[in-house]
Amino acid sequence: MRKKLVLLITGLIAIFMLAACGSKSQDDVVKDLNGKQKDLSSYKAEAKMTLKMGSDSQVYDVEIWHMDPNFYRVNLKNAEKDQSQMILRNNEGVFVLTPALKKSFRFQSDWPQNSSQAYLYESLIKDIVADKDAKFSATKEHYVFETKTRYQNNSMLPIQEIKLNKKDLSPAVVKVMDPDRNALVTVEFTKVKFNASFDKDDFDMKKNMTRAELNMPAMADGGDKIFTVKYPTYEIKGTKLIEEKSVKIEDGKRVVLTYDGKKSFTLVQEKVKSKVASTTPTYVEGDLVDLGITIGAVTDHSISWSQGGVDYMIASKNLTKKEMVEIAKSVQGEAVK
DSSP: OHHHHHHHHHHHHHHHHHHHHHSOOHHHHHHHHHHHHHHOOEEEEEEEEEEEETTEEEEEEEEEEEETTTEEEEEEEEGGGTEEEEEEEETTEEEEEEGGGTEEEEEOOOTTTTSOOTTOHHHHHHHHHHOTTOEEEEOSSEEEEEEEOOOSSOTTOOEEEEEEETTTOOEEEEEEEOTTOOEEEEEEEEEEEESOOOOTTTTOHHHHHHHHHHTSOOOGGGGOSOOOOOOOOOOOTTEEEEEEEEEEETTEEEEEEEEEESSOEEEEEEEEOOOOOOSSOEEOOSEEEEOSSSEEEEOSSEEEEEETTEEEEEEOSSOOHHHHHHHHHHHTSOOOO
16 A cells, blocks of 8 residues: 555656646746747737726727838727727838828837837747736746736736636737736737738838728728717816817818816817828827727827827816826727716
């Protein structure tokens, strides 16, 4: 009996040792990720991004193209609302294309290097490597990291969980969480192809704008119906709405909301009739900022963005950039005063 017990214990120890030898440590995986990034010349990926806003959720299909060193094409589509937007980076700069408005904007920006990007593989690797206190675990199919995020203007999303496929270290699922560990942004990758090939015009601004417009569905009434005014749900203590003006302009309608109190700001919403697309992008002052379901431009005293065929702008002399970003994000919720 004693001999059988010894053999059993010896066998279990051997099994544990084999299991330990077959699994990688956190340092091993980080080292492999660094090597993977150095050898990676390009990739194509497809993902589903779910954004939780209060009690509502919005789902976007995301197509990501990257060619080393600095060419990017990120196409975001919300099929339910016929909305799409594209972020493009090439040798000429960073562009945001909004086909519904037939507009393109150009930024002088170091995007995507300046912040976390939940749908960009190399950004996820950078977050993992940068966080020396990252937590690590492994399941049967995934390596799991929990890291701090690098969002410049968003303390509301400080943590992210990154799941990588063990087979090839490709991204599987990314959850960006609030301080209470609620996932407000979830990116589920459905397809990743490393070392993908591209045509020379795949990152060309004009070619991509033309393709995006051709793929836009026909909109009822020419898409020129009067829009619904939206009000921010993010509150600045001691600040309230004191005036709302509606102004007819030559090719549409403009609504100006004035907020005053401890901190004052003006929110302008404008919808114009569809025009012929301009082949020259509009240069935008400010930094590109991710507002969740759209991309905006933020300066020291203003933030502007487009969504659902409507242009928005917040202007203020005493709001911080962080406050302007939070107010802008909350305008995307339900229209409430």
